[in-house]
Amino acid sequence: MNKIVFITGTTSGFGEACALQFAKNGYNLILNGRREDRLQNQKHYLEDKYGVKCFAAPFDVRDQKAVFETINNLPEDWKHVDILVNNAGLALGRDQFDKASLDDWDTMIDTNVKGLLYVSKAIIPFMIKRKKGHIINIGSTAAKEAYEGGNVYCASKSAVDAISKAMRIDLLQHFIKVTAIHxxxxxxEFSLVRFKGAEDTAKKVYEGFVPLSAADVADVIYYTASLPAHVCINDLVVTCTQQANSFVINRSGTIE
Incomplete structure (x- = not known):
């Protein structure tokens, strides 16, 4: 059986681009997302186009019971997970701390932090058993510097950064790689979700510069996963040329 990559949040954005990139390179895929119809369409498309095998695992990473039930009940052949990409995540709102929504905070913490922990905890025993594996956690430049209105989103991605460091130490004895990509x-769709469907506000985020695309990020993720067994990229920050950090961006015009 080809190598297996388990990707959370594959129905849009980075996750969707990752699924395409890994399928194109012959990996079999466990596709996770909340929208089962999209998962099934994605599964059939990737199988037909690239000749790989796909397994749809529809669950919400925030649902601890669903995470463990689904993963523990994978067919035996699908438990040989070589790479886990913890991609599922989101930002909600851009309100200052005193005005922010508690519901938004809960959703970000439950998805970005607890969801990553649940999925990792369920998958890691498969990797330990085989004495190999690679966990790739998708963070953000927001993990590196807080910015106005970022509060809990920045905190949740800082947690991903810290969890990745701790994982790397604890799993070293099992020869499991851990990479954090920021x-x-x-x-x-990230900004559209963040601003709850307000398209004009979402578009303004990217005015005056050329941002990364989902495919750009998927290329980087795939690169870190395709290195020799003895090589691990521990921590990687990737931005477009016009971005210096989480809040300094040159918006003076697009570049070629």
């Missing part, structure tokens, strides 16, 4: 501004 993308900067990337034009996906």
């Amino acid at each position: 993308p900067g501004a990337a034009e996906t």
Whole structure:
């Protein structure tokens, strides 16, 4: 059986681009997302186009019971997970701390932090048993510097950064690689979700510069996963040329 990559949040954005990139390179895929209809369409498309095998695992990473039930009940052949990409995540709102929504905070913490922990905890025993594996956690430049209105989103991605460091230490004895990838501004559904469907506000985020695309980030993720067994990229920050950090961007015009 080809190598297996388990990707959370594959129905849009980075996750969808990752699924395409890994399928194109012959990996079999476990596709996870909340929207089962999209998962099934994605599964059939990737199988037909690239001749790989796909397994649809529809669950919400926030649902601890669903995570463990689904993963523990995978067919035996699908438990040989070589790579886990913890991609599922989101930002909600851009309100200052005193005005922010508690519901938004809960959703970000439950998805970005607890969801990553649940999926990792369920998958890691498969890797330990085989004495190999690679966990790739998708963070953000927001993990590196807090910015106005970022509060809990920045905190949740800082947690991903810290969890990745701790995982790397604890799983070293099992020969499991851990990579944290921190993308900067990337034009996906991210801002549309953050601003709750307000398209004009979402578009303004990317005005005056050329942001990353989902495919750009997927290329980087695939590169870190395709290195020799003895090589691990531990921590990687990737931005577009016009972005210096989580909040400094040159918006003076687009570049070639």
